[in-house]
Amino acid sequence: MKKSRLDFWAFFWAVLALLYFFIPLYGTLDFSLRMKKGELSLLAYEIVFSDPRFLQSFQYSVIMGIISVSISIMIFVPTVYWLYLKMPKARPLVEIITIIPFVIPVIVYVYGLNTTFGRAPLRLTSNAFTSDILMVGGYIVLSMPYMYRAIDVGMRTIDVRTLTEAAQSMGASWAQILLNVIFPNLRIAILSGALICFATVIGELILGDFLLRPALGPYMAAVGRDKAYEPAALAIISYAMTWASLGLIQYFSHGGSTQRQLTGR
Template identity: 45%
Template sequence: MREGRLWSWLAVALGGLYFLLPLVGMFDFSMRMQRDGYSFEAYRVVLADPQFQQTFGYSVVLALLTIVLGILLIVPTAYFVRLRFPGLRPVVEFLTLLPLVIPPIVIVFGYIRIYNTSSVLPLTGSWWGTNLLILFGYATLSLPYMYRSVDTGLRTIDVGSLTEAAQSLGSGWTRILAVVILPNVFVSVLSGAFLTFAIVIGEYVFAALLNVGSFGPYMVWMGGNRAYEPSALAVVAFAITWACMALIQLVTRFSKFSTVRR
């Protein structure tokens, strides 16, 4: 057993080195903008750039709207599928997996083809229409992660008993979803929300082809025009993603600790 444990730790260490060494090298390079030694000058330049502030703020707002749209779409769907239409569960799972099979470039070209300025709904011809398209596109990309997170949370509770108890007290469907179901799957919803946030922040294809000034195209532009700043920007993007993953773990552990105390 000791020999097997040793090999397991060795595999974990090699895997960690494989992923961490490139990040360490990138971080080291981002600190060498000033020739006389290490400094955070590249990070200062990036964070002080008005274009960074504008694109990052836009992507954050878009990510939050995508999360809200995903919750409004997925929570009722997963709830009613589990409660009333369990036979449709394989179909819904298949539909939510399609964004993993269909490349984003195919989806966005379909949007451009259907909603161009010569169509009946010329959404690409206006700022609001383009933002609406990209919002729906990001919600589509987040479907596999949000649906599975919510569905996993619904498995841990007795949906039928909770619904019957709420209905016996006079609650309607909206109140049941908002007051009974959503609080019970809140940790799962947060997990899907943080994954959605990480996806939207770094997404490039939708924003570039729909000509939207978000964080993803800004990162690509920075990589083609600067030397040290792209590495600093990549470190910032990784830090945001890791923060989302850490928040998922923190919320999950806090929820388990609160459940045990109760």
């Protein structure tokens, strides 16, 4: 009897959580389809996709996201590898450092970034190229907790020291060890962190707004101030991109675990 009651309440709270999530999402979707009075249509989505500002901002955010994710991988994979191999006692300190973006409000971080690098003698916000460099650096810092945690979890699943010693015994250099041994064993973890970071970059608002760059986040905010149905369509599009990223993570993670089971590793 007690177990059945526990099962009932577990089911009840699970259903309640699903309703709490999906009812607003359904309302947003339904509203985005009612731009034509009295009928359902995709007119709001057609307007969004035909807007050159949307295409420009989406392309810009995708490029910035790819650059940011690529640099993050090049920074954090060697860093975490070196921590596991040579400095394991420093890992708790590094973990604290990587969660600082969760502690400091984004608006404070972006304001400090803008005031520090936007003043003389640097004035990095004076032109588009240097502003883009600041954008990439800001994205790397803001996505640092996700990328570091994903790589850290992946690194725990492999025997770093044994793999390194085996590669060194065969004459491999440090670059060869990273590229040919460590990276292939972390491909699922790297992909998971990359997709989460990419989704974070795509939806980021404050950094692009303060640096006056044509990112997707500021565009969505501007549309939300001036339009009615298009913001709902943009919200559904952003939800779709986020869920697509999560789906890819789940798919490749499942494939990686299946492959390890088949190979016995």
